[in-house]
Amino acid sequence: MAERIDGKQVAADVRAKVGEAVKTLPGQPTLAVVLVGEDPASQVYVRNKVRQTEEAGMRSLHHHLPVDASQDEVEALISRLNGDDEVDGILLQLPLPKGLDEQRAIECIAPAKDVDGLTEASAGRLVLGKDGLRPCTPTGCVILAKSVLGDDLSGKNVVVIGRSILVGKPAALLFLAENCTVTIAHSRTKDLAALCRTADILVPAVGRPEMVKGDWVKPGAVLIDVGINRIDAPEKGEGKTRLVGDADFGDCEKVAGHITPVPGGVGPMTIACLLRNTVIAACYRRGWALPSGL
Ligand SMILES: Nc1nc(=O)c2c([nH]1)NC[C@@H]1CN(c3ccc(C(=O)N[C@@H](CCC(=O)O)C(=O)O)cc3)C=[N+]21
Numbered sequence: 001m002a003e004r005i006d007g008k009q010v011a012a013d014v015r016a017k018v019g020e021a022v023k024t025l026p027g028q029p030t031l032a033v034v035l036v037g038e039d040p041a042s043q044v045y046v047r048n049k050v051r052q053t054e055e056a057g058m059r060s061l062h063h064h065l066p067v068d069a070s071q072d073e074v075e076a077l078i079s080r081l082n083g084d085d086e087v088d089g090i091l092l093q094l095p096l097p098k099g100l101d102e103q104r105a106i107e108c109i110a111p112a113k114d115v116d117g118l119t120e121a122s123a124g125r126l127v128l129g130k131d132g133l134r135p136c137t138p139t140g141c142v143i144l145a146k147s148v149l150g151d152d153l154s155g156k157n158v159v160v161i162g163r164s165i166l167v168g169k170p171a172a173l174l175f176l177a178e179n180c181t182v183t184i185a186h187s188r189t190k191d192l193a194a195l196c197r198t199a200d201i202l203v204p205a206v207g208r209p210e211m212v213k214g215d216w217v218k219p220g221a222v223l224i225d226v227g228i229n230r231i232d233a234p235e236k237g238e239g240k241t242r243l244v245g246d247a248d249f250g251d252c253e254k255v256a257g258h259i260t261p262v263p264g265g266v267g268p269m270t271i272a273c274l275l276r277n278t279v280i281a282a283c284y285r286r287g288w289a290l291p292s293g294l
Pocket residue numbers: 045091092093094095116136228243262263264265266267268269270271
């Protein structure tokens with residue numbers, strides 16, 4: 001039976017390290033969170049981000065625009081935060097309400113404050129192997145893999161399933177930067193199961209509930225499940241739902257060596273890495289030395 005990787009615990013460890021790092025800095029990093037509209041799930045995420053930012057000893061500013069805010073209003077707020085010397089990081093909560101152009105809005109964020117790592121500048125620096133702000137969920141995947149395999153991932157075969165801008169592509173590049181041998185699988189990949197069985201580290205990130213089965217997994221492999229899918233759960237009662245990953249946990253845990261659960265796996269790491277990026281952004285921008293142990 002696979003050992004469970006406790007993402008909640010690893011995320012708490014990262015946040016504790018961030019908190020320790022913050023104490024050693026000459027000033028207090030500030031994260032500005034921008035929420036547009038009233039999406040209930042986004043409101044929960046934003047509340048968690050604000051709370052955890054403050055728990056790590058940083059300042060958070062919360063900006064809320066109405067659901068009918070125009071593209072110009074969103075971009076004007078971002079420009080103002082770009083120009084505000086107090087602000088180290090800007091998080092534009094996604095998705096934006098219909099009618100707004102997400103990519104254009106993200107592109108307004110000053111690269112130095114891009115704590116989500118989603119601007120063209122951040123993506124370009126990742127491809128070029130330059131230091132910079134890395135996307136949070138993929139960074140969380142690498143940290144989770146290291147939590148069981150140790151810091152040296154060199155030579156590991158990694159299969160990332162999914163090529164999204166937010167997760168799949170940057171995850172592949174981050175594992176490549178760790179000297180892994182990386183394959184990106186996607187909807188046109190032939191014999192996906194056989195390819196997945198070559199993976200020492202398997203990273204499904206497609207948003208398809210329980211797609212990865214036990215016989216896709218190499219015995220002893222590390223399975224980092226990025227999917228967070230809400231599905232009907234009639235066994236819990238009428239109208240009830242539950243969260244599942246992209247891997248069939250009950251099936252895969254019989255084969256894998258280590259496996260992340262959903263919930264409690266990659267999800268909590270995303271926020272922890274956002275806090276970490278806020279410290280990194282503050283240090284780069286203000287010319288502070290990056291604290292060790294981050
Ligand atoms: N600019 C931006 N950056 C983001 O990083 C971003 C975003 N927008 N919009 C929404 C998605 C989603 N996201 C999650 C963060 C934490 C959990 C998380 O902690 N999930 C818990 C379960 C939560 C539950 O029970 O619903 C877990 O997996 O254990 C999930 C999803 C960040 N996102």
